[in-house]
Amino acid sequence: MSATPLVLYSTWGCHLCEEAQSLLTQQQLSFTVLDIVDDPVAFAKFRTSIPVLGAGSLYLYWPFDENSLRDFINEHSLQGK
Numbered sequence: 001m002s003a004t005p006l007v008l009y010s011t012w013g014c015h016l017c018e019e020a021q022s023l024l025t026q027q028q029l030s031f032t033v034l035d036i037v038d039d040p041v042a043f044a045k046f047r048t049s050i051p052v053l054g055a056g057s058l059y060l061y062w063p064f065d066e067n068s069l070r071d072f073i074n075e076h077s078l079q080g081k
Helices: 015-026 040-046 066-075
Strands: 006-010 031-035 052-055 058-061
Touching (some): 006 015, 015 066
Parallel strands (some): 006 031
Antiparallel strands (some): 052 058
16 A cells, blocks of 8 residues: 655745745655646635645645644554654
8 A cells, every 4th residue: 555645735935835845844754845826726726725735635734833744644644654
């Protein structure tokens, strides 16, 4: 069984998105960044909510911190260490 990839829905110039990306990097999580401007579906869904961390149909909306991020990852068994 493969892990569900993590996607950070973001956009250029978003300081909150930069904070979220830094937090994910500090936690040594594997993720990709998707700029919602480049994806009409993501733009329609997340334009007033970014940053949002997605894993399939699961979403963690900002604000999140180290604890809520860890809980999200563990609760849904998203990435193993």
